[in-house]
Amino acid sequence: MNDSVTSQDADRTADASPIVRLDRVDKHFGNLHVMQEIDLSVAHGEVVVIIGASGSGKSTLIRCVNGLEPFQSGRIEVDGKTLMPNGASGKSLQAVRTEVGMVFQQFNLFPHLSIRDNVTLAPRKVRGVTRDQANAIADKLLERVGIADQADKYPTQLSGGQQQRVALARALAMEPRLMLFDEPTSALDPEMIGEVLDAMRELANDGMTMMIVTHEMGFAREVADRVVFVHGGQIVEQGPPEQLFDHPRHERTQAFLSRVLKH
Amino acid sequence: MEFNFQFDWQAAIASLPFLLKGLPYTLLISFAGLAIGFLIGILFGLMRIGPTRWLRWPAVVYVEVFRGTPVLVQVLFIFYGLPTLLGGPINALTAGIAAIALNAGAYISEIVRGGVQSIERGQREAGLSLGLSPPQTFRYVIWPQALRRMIPALGNQGIVSIKDTSLFSVIGVGELVRQGQVYIANTFTALEVYFMIALLYLAITLSLSLALSLLERKGLVG
Ligand SMILES: Nc1ncnc2c1ncn2[C@@H]1O[C@H](COP(=O)(O)OP(=O)(O)O)[C@@H](O)[C@H]1O
Ligand SMILES: [Mg+2]
Numbered sequence: 001m002n003d004s005v006t007s008q009d010a011d012r013t014a015d016a017s018p019i020v021r022l023d024r025v026d027k028h029f030g031n032l033h034v035m036q037e038i039d040l041s042v043a044h045g046e047v048v049v050i051i052g053a054s055g056s057g058k059s060t061l062i063r064c065v066n067g068l069e070p071f072q073s074g075r076i077e078v079d080g081k082t083l084m085p086n087g088a089s090g091k092s093l094q095a096v097r098t099e100v101g102m103v104f105q106q107f108n109l110f111p112h113l114s115i116r117d118n119v120t121l122a123p124r125k126v127r128g129v130t131r132d133q134a135n136a137i138a139d140k141l142l143e144r145v146g147i148a149d150q151a152d153k154y155p156t157q158l159s160g161g162q163q164q165r166v167a168l169a170r171a172l173a174m175e176p177r178l179m180l181f182d183e184p185t186s187a188l189d190p191e192m193i194g195e196v197l198d199a200m201r202e203l204a205n206d207g208m209t210m211m212i213v214t215h216e217m218g219f220a221r222e223v224a225d226r227v228v229f230v231h232g233g234q235i236v237e238q239g240p241p242e243q244l245f246d247h248p249r250h251e252r253t254q255a256f257l258s259r260v261l262k263h
Numbered sequence: 264m265e266f267n268f269q270f271d272w273q274a275a276i277a278s279l280p281f282l283l284k285g286l287p288y289t290l291l292i293s294f295a296g297l298a299i300g301f302l303i304g305i306l307f308g309l310m311r312i313g314p315t316r317w318l319r320w321p322a323v324v325y326v327e328v329f330r331g332t333p334v335l336v337q338v339l340f341i342f343y344g345l346p347t348l349l350g351g352p353i354n355a356l357t358a359g360i361a362a363i364a365l366n367a368g369a370y371i372s373e374i375v376r377g378g379v380q381s382i383e384r385g386q387r388e389a390g391l392s393l394g395l396s397p398p399q400t401f402r403y404v405i406w407p408q409a410l411r412r413m414i415p416a417l418g419n420q421g422i423v424s425i426k427d428t429s430l431f432s433v434i435g436v437g438e439l440v441r442q443g444q445v446y447i448a449n450t451f452t453a454l455e456v457y458f459m460i461a462l463l464y465l466a467i468t469l470s471l472s473l474a475l476s477l478l479e480r481k482g483l484v485g
Contacts, residue, residue: 068388098394108389112407121403122393167389174394 018077019044019178019209020065025074027060027233034060035071036233042178047210049220049241052230053256058213061230062180065211066100067093079177098126101171105183107163109155109170115142116151119170126174134173141169145199161192165199172203179203181212217260221245229253275455278446282459285442290467292356292438293425296363300424301417303364304371311376314397322372329369335430338362342434359431359438367424374420378413379405411479418475422468429464439463 018041027035034057042048050058063069064076067083076083079099081092089096110118119141120134129137142148145165147158155163164184171179181200185193197219204210204223214220220227221241228238229250237250245261248254310322329337342358382405390400432441443456450456 066392068392094394094396097391100392102389102392104385104389104392106385108383108385110386110389110404110408112411122395125399125403126394170393180392 018042019079020211021077022061022064023075023077025064025071025076027064027069027071034233035064037074038233038235040228040235042209042211045207045209046225047204047208047212047223048226048228049224050211050213050228050230051215051217051220051256051260056230057233058230059182060233062102062182062211062213065178065180066097066102068102098174099177100180101174101176101178102180102182103164103167103171103184105186107155107160107167107187109163109167111155113154114151115147115153115155115158115166118155118166119173122170123173137173138169141172142166144172144202145169146195159192160188161195164188164192164196168196168199168203176208178209178211181210181214183213183215185214185216215260217245217257229256231256270458271452271455274450274452275459278443278450278452278456278459281446282439282442282456282463285437285439286463288356288436288438288441289425289428289463292359292363292428292431292436293421293467296360296428297367297421297424299360299364300367300371303368304375307368307372308375308379311372312379326369326372329365330373334362334366334427335433337366338431338434355431355434355436358434359428359436362431363424363427366427367420370420370423371417374413374416375409377416378409381412382408414475414479418472421471421475425467425471426464 020040020042022038022040025035025038027033038061040061050061052058060069064071064083065078067089070087071085073085075085078096081095083089083092083096087093109115110121113121116135116138119138120129120131123129123134123137124131139148139151142151145168147162147165147169150158150162150166155166158166168184184200185196188196193216197216200210200212201219201223212220212224224241226238227241227244229236229244229248229252231252237244237248237253244253245257248257307322307325310318311326313319338358341361342353342355345358346352386404386408387400390404391397395403428438429440431438432444435441439460443460447453447456
């Protein structure tokens with residue numbers, strides 16, 4: 001037990017270069033300046049939670065990391081590949097997406113495919129894994145997120161919480177080096193939030209690098225290595241959860257936290 | 264002078280063998296035309312919404328031209344007009360198939376466009392985020408879902424095109440209506456013969472409807 005902890009820590013220090021680095025990333029939607037020269041690095045194995053009011057640019061920020069949103073200037077490095085402004089990333093775009101998994105607010109499962117096929121599609125088509133191998137991987141992952149018995153069903157036959165756990169398994173099937181989460185529990189009924197957060201917590205404990213946009217402050221405090229507060233397309237403040245939640249320095253952070261932590 | 268308003272079933276049945284000689288032509292024009300029209304529709308429908316901007320204009324022009332002119336005029340143009348340009352006659356059957364293909368293709372382009380655009384943006388994003396290339400995302404994620412949604416509209420277009428082939432008697436293709444006209448000219452049994460022709464069309468269109476609803480229900484597409 002102790003051994004594995006030390007070796008994991010040794011790994012982290014040995015590989016000190018960040019897995020994600022945003023370098024003066026700038027993005028506009030028309031007149032709206034949604035990302036204002038954002039600098040942000042994420043270390044291997046780090047769990048970064050991004051918080052901020054609705055419309056502050058959290059989704060845009062993480063969607064830039066896997067190239068779902070183009071940006072206008074700056075650059076983004078993900079695991080040694082560089083995303084360039086204005087969609088000029090070339091081959092590295094595909095390479096980045098292959099190594100970065102994403103879980104969406106609305107799950108976005110493929111409704112025409114069975115749960116198992118949702119999980120196996122990308123490994124088969126992108127990695128060239130055989131159907132048998134892919135099925136074995138899928139069954140293991142579905143078991144890990146607690147829905148092994150639903151593999152032959154279709155997405156609409158599952159509850160929201162189950163669907164989101166399938167979405168997580170689907171992303172993990174590509175063995176990503178980094179996982180992005182965009183409000184993974186916001187579309188869920190309250191009683192299903194816990195099961196999804198549990199699966200994410202387990203993933204964090206396994207050492208996955210994660211960037212998470214969420215309004216679940218309790219979860220953020222518990223799981224995050226670092227919390228980043230975004231406002232108006234800028235990173236206003238960041239730090240370890242205890243510091244950011246208990247001693248926010250910036251008044252915008254204080255105002256935001258007093259609003260969301262009230263209830 | 265005495266009129267006989269009686270429907271003569273025997274005359275109706277007697278016309279069948281002759282009428283049925285037209286059935287293969289009706290079916291051939293319909294299904295060959297629709298099959299080619301489907302390919303044209305996919306091509307132009309995707310050009311219209313694809314990433315390549317300069318391909319959009321030809322698609323728009325094609326759809327507007329062939330949707331905005333009568334299929335009868337189209338087939339007359341192809342059969343009587345085109346030979347002047349090409350310097351040689353065009354087979355009537357070929358002209359009929361071409362007219363259905365081009366006409367249905369225009370409508371199917373719009374069906375394809377609508378079907379593909381109806382798929383939620385998140386589906387594409389999920390596919391891309393998994394590392395599927397844009398073409399793979401289209402092929403495995405968007406298209407199967409779009410195709411299933413397109414079935415009712417495609418069935419509709421199929422029925423319209425099958426009925427449109429009845430106009431092609433004017434260029435002398437021996438399809439159902441043409442056969443009927445020839446038969447009536449000799450027997451003066453218009454009531455019975457057109458009734459039988461109507462029944463034959465209904466049999467074709469109902470079979471198509473049935474086949475498509477089975478396909479839709481069983482999810483055999485996609
Ligand atoms: N495709 C788009 N076109 C125009 N404006 C957009 C688009 N997507 C997001 N925005 C705007 O950008 C801002 C940031 O959006 P988003 O990143 O979704 O914020 P958050 O996730 O923090 O709620 C919002 O004001 C939003 O309205
Ligand atoms: Mg958002």
